[in-house]
Amino acid sequence: MSPDPANRRSTGSARDPGSFRDPTSQVFSIDGEIFRGLDQHALADYQAAAQTTFFPRLLTEGAVVGTDLLASPPPELSQWAGVLRHDRVSTITYPFEWAFEMLRDAALLQLDVTAAALGEGFITKDATSYNVQFEGSRPVFIDVGSFQPLRKGEQWYGYRQFCELFLNPLVLQAVGGVAFHPWLRGAIDGISPSELAPLIEGKQRLNRGLLVHVRMHARAENRYADADSERDISNEMKQAGLGPAVLSAQVANLRRTVEGLTWKAQRSTWSDYSDRGHYSDNDLAAKDRFVADTIKAHPGAAVLDLGANDGRFSKLALENGASRVVAVDSDHLVIDRLYRHLRDTGESRILPLVIDLANPSPGMGWRGVERRSFTDRMNVDIVLCLAVVHHLALTDTVPFDLIVDLLADFGSDLVVEFPHRDDPMAARLLARKRSGLFDHYDRPQWEAALGRRFTINATETAPSGRRTLYRCTPL
Amino acid sequence: MFAYLDAQTGSMIAAALAGGAAGIGVLLRMYSNRFLGIFSKKHRERAAADAASLMDSPSESINS
Numbered sequence: 001m002s003p004d005p006a007n008r009r010s011t012g013s014a015r016d017p018g019s020f021r022d023p024t025s026q027v028f029s030i031d032g033e034i035f036r037g038l039d040q041h042a043l044a045d046y047q048a049a050a051q052t053t054f055f056p057r058l059l060t061e062g063a064v065v066g067t068d069l070l071a072s073p074p075p076e077l078s079q080w081a082g083v084l085r086h087d088r089v090s091t092i093t094y095p096f097e098w099a100f101e102m103l104r105d106a107a108l109l110q111l112d113v114t115a116a117a118l119g120e121g122f123i124t125k126d127a128t129s130y131n132v133q134f135e136g137s138r139p140v141f142i143d144v145g146s147f148q149p150l151r152k153g154e155q156w157y158g159y160r161q162f163c164e165l166f167l168n169p170l171v172l173q174a175v176g177g178v179a180f181h182p183w184l185r186g187a188i189d190g191i192s193p194s195e196l197a198p199l200i201e202g203k204q205r206l207n208r209g210l211l212v213h214v215r216m217h218a219r220a221e222n223r224y225a226d227a228d229s230e231r232d233i234s235n236e237m238k239q240a241g242l243g244p245a246v247l248s249a250q251v252a253n254l255r256r257t258v259e260g261l262t263w264k265a266q267r268s269t270w271s272d273y274s275d276r277g278h279y280s281d282n283d284l285a286a287k288d289r290f291v292a293d294t295i296k297a298h299p300g301a302a303v304l305d306l307g308a309n310d311g312r313f314s315k316l317a318l319e320n321g322a323s324r325v326v327a328v329d330s331d332h333l334v335i336d337r338l339y340r341h342l343r344d345t346g347e348s349r350i351l352p353l354v355i356d357l358a359n360p361s362p363g364m365g366w367r368g369v370e371r372r373s374f375t376d377r378m379n380v381d382i383v384l385c386l387a388v389v390h391h392l393a394l395t396d397t398v399p400f401d402l403i404v405d406l407l408a409d410f411g412s413d414l415v416v417e418f419p420h421r422d423d424p425m426a427a428r429l430l431a432r433k434r435s436g437l438f439d440h441y442d443r444p445q446w447e448a449a450l451g452r453r454f455t456i457n458a459t460e461t462a463p464s465g466r467r468t469l470y471r472c473t474p475l
Numbered sequence: 476m477f478a479y480l481d482a483q484t485g486s487m488i489a490a491a492l493a494g495g496a497a498g499i500g501v502l503l504r505m506y507s508n509r510f511l512g513i514f515s516k517k518h519r520e521r522a523a524a525d526a527a528s529l530m531d532s533p534s535e536s537i538n539s
Contacts, residue, residue: 193489239504240501
C-alpha cells in the first residue's frame with residue numbers, strides 16, 4: 001500500500017493505486033500510514049456501524065483491520081468528510097497468490113462479516129477477495145468502507161462479486177481439479193458463472209450449492225442478459241418482499257457451499273521434499289547454523305524465504321529472532337499444507353504464498369498499477385534463497401546474472417545457497433542436459449555474477465563439499 | 476444511496492433462489508405481481524412510486 005509515483009503525478013495525492021472503484025471511500029498511504037477518506041454518506045455509514053455491537057466485536061477479534069476515526073486528519077485529505085486510520089497490513093497479497101485453503105478461509109471470513117452485519121441491519125456493499133488480506137497466516141477483512149445500513153428491500157450487491165472472486169475459483173480447484181491461480185491472475189474481475197458452469201459434470205451436477213450458485217446462476221445470467229433495460233428487477237423484488245431474512249439465508253447457503261468444497265490433492269512434485277533425504281545430517285546442521293547466525297545478527301528482521309517448501313527455514317528464522325516471514329514456493333500443495341499447519345498450530349507470523357519465481361506476479365489492472373508486482377510489495381530485511389538457484393539456472397535455464405538481478409530487486413540482505421555440479425540434486429538436473437550446454441554452471445561463474453550486485457560478507461561450504469552458502473549485502 | 480456495483484438480473488434471480496423458501500417466495504410473488512401488473516393500473520402506479528422512492532428521486536407516474 002505504499003504510494004505510487006505515477007499515481008501521485010496524476011491525482012496530486014497518495015491514493016493507493018488499487019483503491020478507486022468505490023467513489024465514496026478510498027485508501028491513501030501517507031508517510032507509511034494507511035488512511036481511508038470517506039465522503040459524507042460513507043462517514044454517516046461508518047458512524048452508524050460504530051454504534052452497533054457487531055462492528056466493535058469484529059475489530060476486537062481482529063477479523064476487521066484495526067481502525068480509528070481521526071479527529072485531526074492529515075491536511076492532504078482535508079477534502080474528505082471523514083478520515084479513518086487503519087493498521088498497516090505487513091505485506092499486501094492477492095488471491096491468486098494464496099493456497100486453496102487460504103482462499104477458502106478468506107471466503108468464510110467475508111461471509112461471517114456479512115452475516116454479522118446483516119444481524120444488525122447492515123450489509124457489506126461489495127465482496128471481492130481483494131478486500132481480505134493475510135496478516136501472517138491470519139485472514140483480516142480490510143474494507144471498512146464496505147459496511148452500510150441495509151435499506152428496505154435492498155439486495156446484497158456483493159453476491160455476484162463473491163461468486164466470481166471467491167466461490168468460483170474454489171469450485172474450479174475443488175471440483176474441476178484446475179489450478180485457480182493462472183485464471184484469477186489473468187482475470188481481475190474473477191471467474192463468471194457461465195465460464196465455470198461447463199466444468200460441473202457428473203454427480204457434481206446434483207450438488208445443491210453448485211446447482212444454484214453456478215449452474216442456475218449461469219442460466220439466469222444468459223436468460224436475462226438483455227433484461228436489465230426492460231425491467232427494474234431490483235424494484236420488483238423489493239415489491240415482492242425481499243428483506244434481511246432472504247439475504248441471511250443466501251449468506252448461510254453460500255457458507256454451506258464453501259464449507260463443502262475441499263481440495264483433495266495428496267501429492268505433488270515437492271510435497272515429499274520435507275524429509276530432505278538428499279542432505280547429510282552434518283550439511284543440514286551447518287546450513288541451520290549459518291541461517292540462524294544471520295538472523296540473530298538482525299533481531300526483529302522481516303524475512304522472505306524463497307522456495308520455502310515445508311517452512312523449515314521460515315520457522316528457524318522465527319526461532320532466531322525474526323519478527324515475521326513471507327514463505328513462498330511455486331508448489332501449491334506444499335504451500336496449502338504449510339498454511340494448514342500454521343493455522344492449526346496457531347503460528348501467525350509466517351505468511352505462505354504460491355509464487356513461481358520464474359514468473360512472479362506482475363503489476364496488473366488499471367494502468368498496470370492497480371495490483372502491484374510481487375517484488376514491489378516485498379518489504380523485507382533479509383532474503384533466504386536456499387536450494388533454489390540450481391532450479392532457476394538448470395530447470396528454468398535462467399542465466400546466473402539474471403538470477404542475481406532478481407535477488408537484488410528485493411533490496412535486502414541475502415543468504416543464498418549454491419549447489420555445486422556434484423551435488424546430487426544439481427547433478428540430476430545436469431544429467432538431463434545436452435553435454436556442454438551448461439558448462440558455465442560452476443562456482444566461479446556463480447560468484448562472479450553474485451559479486452556484480454552484492455558484497456559477499458561470508459562464505460561457508462557444507463561439510464560434504466557439495467554446496468556453498470553466501471551471506472551478502474546489496475551493493 | 477445505492478451501491479457502486481451494478482446489479483445484474485441473472486445474479487439477483489440466483490441469489491433469490493439461494494435464499495431458501497423465503498427467496499423462492501420472493502420470486503413467486505414477483506412473477507405474480509408482473510402478471511397482475513399487466514391488467515392493473517393501480518399495481519403499475521404503486522411499482523413506479525416505489526421505484527422512485529428507492530432511487531431517492533421525486534415520484535413520477537409511469538404514464539407521464
